[in-house]
Amino acid sequence: MAPTTNSAATATAHSFTKILNQYKSSSKARSSNDVEESVKKLRRLILVDGIPSSVDPTLRPRIWKILLRVHNVSADLFLAYVGRGPCEVREKIRNDTFRTLATDRGFKERVREDMLVRLLDAFVWRNHDRQDSDHLGFTYVQGMNVLAAPFLYTMPSELEAFFCFAKFIEESCPLYVQPTLEGVHRGLKLLDRCLKIVDPELYGHLRAKNLAAEIYAFPSVLTLCACTPPLDQVLQLWDFLLAFGVHLNVLCVIAQLLLMRDKLMQSSSPMRLLRSFPPLDALPVIGIAVTLVRDLPMDLYDELVRHPYAVEDH
Incomplete structure (x- = not known):
């Protein structure tokens, strides 16, 4: 991954956009090989050039959703979780959320504490409903607030941040957030x-x-x-x-x-x-x-x- 000049960053942004468009059309055509090929190209480009977010701020959220395979987000489902109010470990969540990336002014300007609390409450409710033998159980544990922060900062909506965070925790690093860590x-x-x-x-x-x-x-x-x-x-x-x-x-x-x-x-x-x-x-x-x-x-x-x-x- 090399540092990029403005013109190089613009060229890289075009390359990413081209792959994202291919991905979109191949997803609709349901060809898993084409989809996988697009994801491979994205990975290669991330490693070689990095995502030029300064040129196009929409790239990172779109790419993260593809890498996490978050295709559908349900506003009704998220609002149903939020509508249930504080979860059983709300106090534990509030003990951590106020100090999340506390020294980062840009983060504090974009992500309010109530957004973090809402996302983490919703995540606990989501897993409260999924206690079955096929899934590891999840509740709120230390560190989850910091893992949620980049999603709320990067994604254009709380809704997308929630589904990306949930997929990430449940599939990429479920053992990191078990009560025993x-x-x-x-x-x-x-x-x-x-x-x-x-x-x-x-x-x-x-x-x-x-x-x-x-x-x-x-x-x-x-x-x-x-x-x-x-x-x-x-x-x-x-x-x-x-x-x-x-x-x-x-x-x-x-x-x-x-x-x-x-x-x-x-x-x-x-x-x-x-x-x-x-x-x-x-x-x-x-x-x-x-x-x-x-x-x-x-x-x-x-x-x-x-x-x-x-x-x-x-």
Whole structure:
């Protein structure tokens, strides 16, 4: 993914628009091969050029909906959930929503707290109705407010944000939002194992200071890096994660460690540096994460791919 000039960004926007139009027509014709081919082209373009949102702000929401396979949104259904009022864990939701991306003025201007509360209430009601053996159960858990924030910021309506968020949680990372946060803890263990392979020296330095990923990387894994500003860089990173899989967030966190490697290695107390990561810079983080994939043994990478969603027998 390379930085783009204005003319390059405009050309990229045209390329995205062309693929989106192809996708629209192939979706209507119901050819699954054509649809899949369009999605592949979108992924490739996201990796090579990034989504030029500054040129065309409508691109990101349209592309996210395609990547998440959100085709139908029902206003009646969403309004029915909202109409049920506060869910049983409303107090827990309100304890978190007011501080969601609190330092980001642009976010605060676009996304009011009541929008977050409404979306999270509706999500709890939706899953209150779906308690059956085919689905993992969901309620509100810590971190969900931050995972909902990019959808409310990006999508043109609360309605679309709700259905994208619900699909994302239920299919992409259901284990991240179980009451035990099982997927998050698995991700943190995998982060340690991957770091030990890709940079044994840095891993050894951190472990010598009793620093496991559980201690320093919990917020970054829990929120898929949405806890590290600025938001425009978070959205670029999420373009990549939605295109290629949320499991890659673990490698994106390692990429951030590698970008601050020299300072970490020189520090006698690296936790001071890790308490708050440097501002996110999506392009180098994505570039490093992609190269790290090649360094991992296949069985470990397979475990990484499965950890956000695959329920395993204990």
